[in-house]
Amino acid sequence: MESVHHISTSSKVLLKKARKMVPPMLEQFHKGQHGRVAVIGGSLDYTGAPYFSSMASARLGCDMSHVICDKSAATVIKTYSPNLMVHPILPSSASVKDPESIDAPSLASPIINMLSRLHCLVIGPGLGRDGVTLKVVTEVMKEARSRSIPFVLDADGLLLVTENPDLVHGYKECILTPNVNEFSRLAKALGIDVPSLAEINSKSDGADRTSEESKACERLSSALGGVTIIQKGPHDVISNGITTLISDIQGGLKRSGGQGDTLTGSLGTLLAWRAAYHDGLWDSGEKDNAKEAQTKEDIRAELESEDKRMSPCTTLLLAAFAGSSITRECSRRAFLAKGRSMQASDLTDEVHESFLKLIGEPEASKMHL
Numbered sequence: 001m002e003s004v005h006h007i008s009t010s011s012k013v014l015l016k017k018a019r020k021m022v023p024p025m026l027e028q029f030h031k032g033q034h035g036r037v038a039v040i041g042g043s044l045d046y047t048g049a050p051y052f053s054s055m056a057s058a059r060l061g062c063d064m065s066h067v068i069c070d071k072s073a074a075t076v077i078k079t080y081s082p083n084l085m086v087h088p089i090l091p092s093s094a095s096v097k098d099p100e101s102i103d104a105p106s107l108a109s110p111i112i113n114m115l116s117r118l119h120c121l122v123i124g125p126g127l128g129r130d131g132v133t134l135k136v137v138t139e140v141m142k143e144a145r146s147r148s149i150p151f152v153l154d155a156d157g158l159l160l161v162t163e164n165p166d167l168v169h170g171y172k173e174c175i176l177t178p179n180v181n182e183f184s185r186l187a188k189a190l191g192i193d194v195p196s197l198a199e200i201n202s203k204s205d206g207a208d209r210t211s212e213e214s215k216a217c218e219r220l221s222s223a224l225g226g227v228t229i230i231q232k233g234p235h236d237v238i239s240n241g242i243t244t245l246i247s248d249i250q251g252g253l254k255r256s257g258g259q260g261d262t263l264t265g266s267l268g269t270l271l272a273w274r275a276a277y278h279d280g281l282w283d284s285g286e287k288d289n290a291k292e293a294q295t296k297e298d299i300r301a302e303l304e305s306e307d308k309r310m311s312p313c314t315t316l317l318l319a320a321f322a323g324s325s326i327t328r329e330c331s332r333r334a335f336l337a338k339g340r341s342m343q344a345s346d347l348t349d350e351v352h353e354s355f356l357k358l359i360g361e362p363e364a365s366k367m368h369l
Helices: 009-021 048-060 071-080 104-112 131-146 156-163 180-189 197-201 206-223 259-278 296-304 312-341 344-348 351-358
Strands: 036-040 064-068 085-087 120-123 151-153 174-176 228-231 236-239 244-247
Touching: 009 259, 009 296, 009 312, 036 048, 036 259, 048 064, 048 071, 048 120, 048 259, 048 344, 048 351, 071 085, 104 131, 120 131, 120 259, 131 156, 151 156, 151 259, 156 180, 174 312, 180 206, 180 228, 206 228, 206 236, 206 244, 228 312, 236 312, 244 312, 259 312, 259 344, 296 312, 312 344, 312 351
Parallel strands: 036 064, 036 120, 064 085, 120 151, 151 174, 174 228
Antiparallel strands: 228 236, 236 244
């Protein structure tokens, strides 16, 4: 068995806690209960990103993995894998008669009609910046929020937040996954003064750099009303404005395009599992918690408890941490095998083994395997 010496004690504790949210493999479950996730993205120029994201969801263990994309991308994405359900119902300027005068809610209705069948949305991989598409996705986000459906935002999905922060402000059921440049643009849009990457890197002490990054992530999260943010970097900083976690799992040294799509897809499945956990889909053996976690002390107490059910605030942080950790482990494994030739598809192949190494199957699953 491969050594786990590169995983810190604090990360092991958090990952063990994250296992509480993983539904066991039991005969009583039927198709769809382990997750129905849809990636909204895929355009004429970008077909790989939604594939990598949706395949990460599937490889991690969701039952049904959907891609909602532009018609021009659908046939291409279908050729990548027969395991994905591909829906060419995302409008663009090329698919409407008058792009300058559209009824966005009406155009969004085919997607909105799917929401009742989904546990989570991943918005942004390969989305592009077509004006019609972005208006339609905005309507979908508003409707998903009104129904408390969790969503993950990346790439051009984050552009929508930069242009209209109110789309997510105060919504505690979403995760933003900006890289360094996207983080800076979000901060600028919200009038948050955060140090530049050069300023952070100028700190001679690694602990100082981590502290600066954590403070910046906390400030941006607070400015967005407590939205959870995964700030991607040499290590990932995860904050909801109240509590900040550092994902220090070792990653690979190659920065190939598409690695962030493994993160968003993994988060989609983890958020679907989180919903199942809170819905009581199985008996976790935990006692009901008397109160909702609202402070840093409350969250710490839930993370340290062995027998109490966690509240949504805590489980969202754990889902973000687990998704980050799995992606970084995928990158480490893929780089170990492929070196500088590593590509995004190599991470896809490592999702399941990374999950088993870092989190592992619940005990109830092991009794049936």
